[in-house]
Amino acid sequence: MCALSQRSILIDGKLVGDNFLDWYRNLRIVLMQEKIIDTIDKPSVSKPESSSTYKKYLEDCMNAKCVILASMSSELQRQHKDMDPPGIVDHVKKMYGSQSKTTRYQLSKTLLGPH
Secondary structure, three states: OOHHHHHHHHHHOOEOOOOHHHHHHHHHHHHHHOOOOHHHHOOOOOOOOOHHHHHHHHHHHHHHHHHHHHOEOHHHHHHHOOOOHHHHHHHHHHHHHHHHHHHHHHHHHHHHOOO
């Protein structure tokens, strides 16, 4: 499957808040396929190892940032446009991660119910 068709799963499921877990899973799939998953898994690079390595890192970050922002609602895009990829993901996790945990807990409680 080509990168463009992989990206369509993010466009179809833009982050709007309550779909955080699905969005995050799909984001990771796309970034892994494009071989830029390290841009959100590792801290930002501040000191270049070499000029070419740093240039490649900056290109990967820009690509990841574009994918991430394109997969968000307009309001979330505005809030995160000046952040780097790991910063965006960390901030969104803080915003919506706990809601997802609460939703999962409530669903489990409903499904399992009292015995």
